[in-house]
Amino acid sequence: MFWLLLIIGLLVTTFTHAQETVVAGQVLNISDKNPISNVNIRFRNSTKYVQTNDEGFFLIRYTGRESKLIFSCVGYKTQEIKVRPGQSVGVQIEMMEENTLLQEALIIPGVNPANDLMRRVRLMRRINDISQLEGYSARSTEQNLVLLSKINQGSISKRIFEQLKTGNLSKNDSSLVIPLYMAESKYELTVSGKKQVSQNIFSSPESGKMLLEKLVGQMSTELNFYENTVTIFGKSIISPLAGIGNSYYNYYLVDSLNTPTGKQYEIHFKSRNPKNLAFNGRFRIDSLTYALTEIDAELPNKANINFIHNLRISAKYIAQPNHRWSCDTEDMALNMNYELLADDAHPRPEVFIKRTSKYSISNTELFHAQNFAKSDYDQITLNSKLDDLNNTPLLRTAKLIANVALTGNIPMGKVDLGNILQLARLTNIEGTRLTLPLKTNEKLWPNVAIGGYLGYGTKNNTFKYSAMAGYKLPGKKKRVINLSYTDDYRRIDYNYNNFLYHENPLVTGDEDISTTLLMLWSGDKLNPRKELNLSFFNDWNSDIESALYLRANKLYANSKLPMQTNGVDIPSLQQRSATFNTRFSFGERTYENHLQRIYIQNNKPVLSLTFEGGQYSVGDKTGGYGKLMSAVKQYIHFDYGEIYYVAEAGYIVGKVPYPLLEIPMGSEAGGYGIFRMNIPVQTGSGGYSMYQYNMMRYMEYAADKYVNLQTEFAFNGLLMNQIPLIKHLNLRELLSFKLAYGSLSDSHRAVLDYPVFMQPIKKPYMEVGVGFTNIFHLLSVQSVWRLTDTDKSGVFHWGIRCGLNVSF
Incomplete structure (x- = not known):
């Protein structure tokens, strides 16, 4: 590929004048060698730029003397290369994905915030998988389309696949494929399984019809990412939500978004080994319930599975009552070299498969009956995020740091030391001031707090103090009465x-x-001041x-x-x-x-x-x-x-x-x-x-x-x-x-x-x-x-x- 790019670069010199710099090339992902589209390419100190096309190719011309060419793209580390001004060259650039972490997440030493979120997602996946709810009932309509390419050429196949994936196959490209199979099936879904109620096959030539029906039938018709694996063509692909997901994936917390249904987090996942049956992609989760709201997953081309060299799955979920999310649509697209269909005209035929599913819940009353409120998810909050790791010294320290950072207090059994900022200070009046601040916590009395502090100044030899008492009234809403008295500077x-x-x-x-x-x-x-305060x-x-x-x-x-x-x-x-x-x-x-x-x-x-x-x-x-x-x-x-x-x-x-x-x-x-x-x-x-x-x-x-x-x-x-x-x-x-x-x-x-x-x-x-x-x-x-x-x-x-x- 590099020599091809170099030849392209040399050829374009015939169209340039002496001082024009011309660079042609392709930008690839360093991990899986897939082309990267929409990469911004510009010379330093220049405001003009070009972008790579869908196949990662670009051509940029420049008449200045700047030698540094900059490649930048959201989600990738910016790269620079040097080119000699006035020359024409062909290059191949490989860019590395960049881990951008969410601003708002709490810093815990030794813990990847994305992994921490994933732990909470996994803890909630059985609750969030509504297909396991007793009384669950839904309907789905699935459309399957199988096309055979007339021309076995990489660039054309890629273009057809991308258009098929988005459902927008152009008129010109549609003439390059033969529809082998088109069918629509309707299913009834319950906890016990999936039952087909109708099927309409719209068109299919007799040649290969039975084979294609079997081929389509082997696709999983329920891509449940809450399960540990997704089964396609008899192969089990590890779900990014799997309990063993950390062994197969790297996770990156990249964004938080405010949506009409609340805040959502976006997590990117990447297979640790491109040979494993594990996806690359992204998903979003609801910040309250840690339920999936959408997911896009792609199987690496190097994965150990025969025939398939593109497999992409996407699903979108819709909010239901009581913080439930149900699958709304699923799309799966793949293309493959299926040699069993070979004939004289197609020695190595390229097959494109697209499956689209639309779901509708039959009994939305189920969600009202469940009565899942916000309190059901409070057990998985900042306070419990490290519970399963508390036995390690590092995480015990991390939990202490997190507690101090959040509350300003250090837990000591049934009493907290704090606010820690009051422990000491140096002032001209008091000299060195040492203070002991203490307060009872929920381990002693769940609804009552008693505390205060006693401070001593070494310069004026004077004690200063504060005392407080608080009571939380019964009920779900927070209603608290506090009384305090302070004599201090x-x-x-x-x-x-x-x-x-x-x-x-x-x-x-x-x-x-x-x-x-x-x-x-x-x-x-x-x-000096004396303060009496009663608050509600x-x-x-x-x-x-x-x-x-x-x-x-x-x-x-x-x-x-x-x-x-x-x-x-x-x-x-x-x-x-x-x-x-x-x-x-x-x-x-x-x-x-x-x-x-x-x-x-x-x-x-x-x-x-x-x-x-x-x-x-x-x-x-x-x-x-x-x-x-x-x-x-x-x-x-x-x-x-x-x-x-x-x-x-x-x-x-x-x-x-x-x-x-x-x-x-x-x-x-x-x-x-x-x-x-x-x-x-x-x-x-x-x-x-x-x-x-x-x-x-x-x-x-x-x-x-x-x-x-x-x-x-x-x-x-x-x-x-x-x-x-x-x-x-x-x-x-x-x-x-x-x-x-x-x-x-x-x-x-x-x-x-x-x-x-x-x-x-x-x-x-x-x-x-x-x-x-x-x-x-x-x-x-x-x-x-x-x-x-x-x-x-x-x-x-x-x-x-x-x-x-x-x-x-």
Whole structure:
């Protein structure tokens, strides 16, 4: 083949001028040598490209001096070759498939996420195989077509097969085949088997009729991939869903899709050995039930089966009540050299076979009677994904890491240690602060949790503490009552109502071990507080939940949070409030960890609406106020990466002391080369908190009407993958943009004087960051610029921000 391509390349030189580069060739899959269509081919720094045809052939002309030719295709690793400018050559390129893993899946050391999903698919396959349900009844209509090619030529045979597979045989190509057999059969299907009720043979010459009927009859008329094998021509081909599938297949989790019936995962599978009777292809599964929703499978041409050199099967499934999926259509196409049909005119005839089946369920009431609800599938969730591997040290460690990553707690029998971020911190007030946080789990009381923490500061020799109790009311919906009391130090800009922020268990919004170990600095901006909180959570449905908070907080003044009225010191601020928050999501999965809810975010927005009404007492002044707040966050995946954004808006009614204003969360790290490291709010979203303005100082701004926006753009190596040597590091580009804007009335000064370091946002605050992530699959670095109010004293115009960032 290479010499043929070389000759083609030499021939085309007669049609080129001296400086034109001409490359002709074919692109093949390195594993099975099958041609790859729709491969993009271009010279570097050129916007013009060509694509390979159905047989993988291409021809590209170029008049520039660039020598590098780039081959790229979705699902394959990009390749480059060098050609001499002004020459004409023929090439054969072999491309390797690329394993692209789903962003959202949980990282478990030593475990392929696709294999983990496959384990859950296998655990559910007996439940999802509706043909095994008692009372199952269906009808199927099967159409079989057998054609004999008049011309035994590879390119023509391939074209006919591809058209036959899609059911669109062109008029020109139909004249190149002879219809040997066409039949339609109807069947009744039950648990006990399959019964033919009618058959119509539309056309078939007498020659070979009986042989072809036998040939078609040997095809399995029920391609059930939930079984361990699919039987065709008496040969058992291992199903990709088989219990022994890992011995025959490599699996790759490549995509997640939002469909009208919910989220689905797409898994590609590939035979470990092309000689085995195992398929290559892809299938999709429903994320709730792990049931098949569609499958495309192809037997490798090198498989140890006689006569057949193409076998492709596809099936689509349709959603039924109670999370059931039934087969809707099946298509099977193959072509073969069947020498038993040979005659003088056809010494080695090419036979094409196409079978199409359409199914209809006779008794859909069966699915209502089964009453399979979401709870039937909850047993196979994140918590049980490693149950069958718990005896291995690696997987015990992996389960511990997974539990900490999801919940922030370390299980210790009937008690959890955590939140782990509270274990230690370093602050100027307390010095080294050591904390013991404990909480009971479901092993002690399924519906009750009691816990808290005790912390000791070595510098001020002071104990601080918190206590809580929670009770989950009986019923299927989540209804939880919590009561807590805290006496501790907090960041002076701590926001009690930042609910979308606080729902991540690895982000406290306060000074913790992450700020000490990762930011490499001692916390400075804190003040003492006492907080009493009573809350009630209620689920309205799977997408809407609400919470009511009754708070009584006392904030004590210090040098970092001064409280004065006309220059007279005020010792404390008392606040009493009722807050009602409602959270809206769309098809988002959740994970229940005792009384704690963990959110597995999808690609749809999450909305939060909050109403607060309260009273305050500061010195001899009292007053009332109201707050209306909204927030939305979302991941958006696109071809070259992802976007993550958080947008907030709010309005405060009435006069309030300044600690109750909207205060954007700032940063005390310096600029000009000083590194700062944060735990990311969302895995894969970037290396620092989406809710923090990295070049803004603590309490630098305040507002009573405001809008805030934080965005991050993470690309999949769009530029880094093109740089020699650097591309082998698998770096990914990272951009960020943050904005805060609002207004502030002077009327609030009547309650408390504004501190000298706080002011209104007179013009939109903006900062932008540029960098890259996936350094050692762990770190990210951004160069961040402050764009507004850069002439102020004590602010940094620029800084380097380094963070932890783990993503697929």
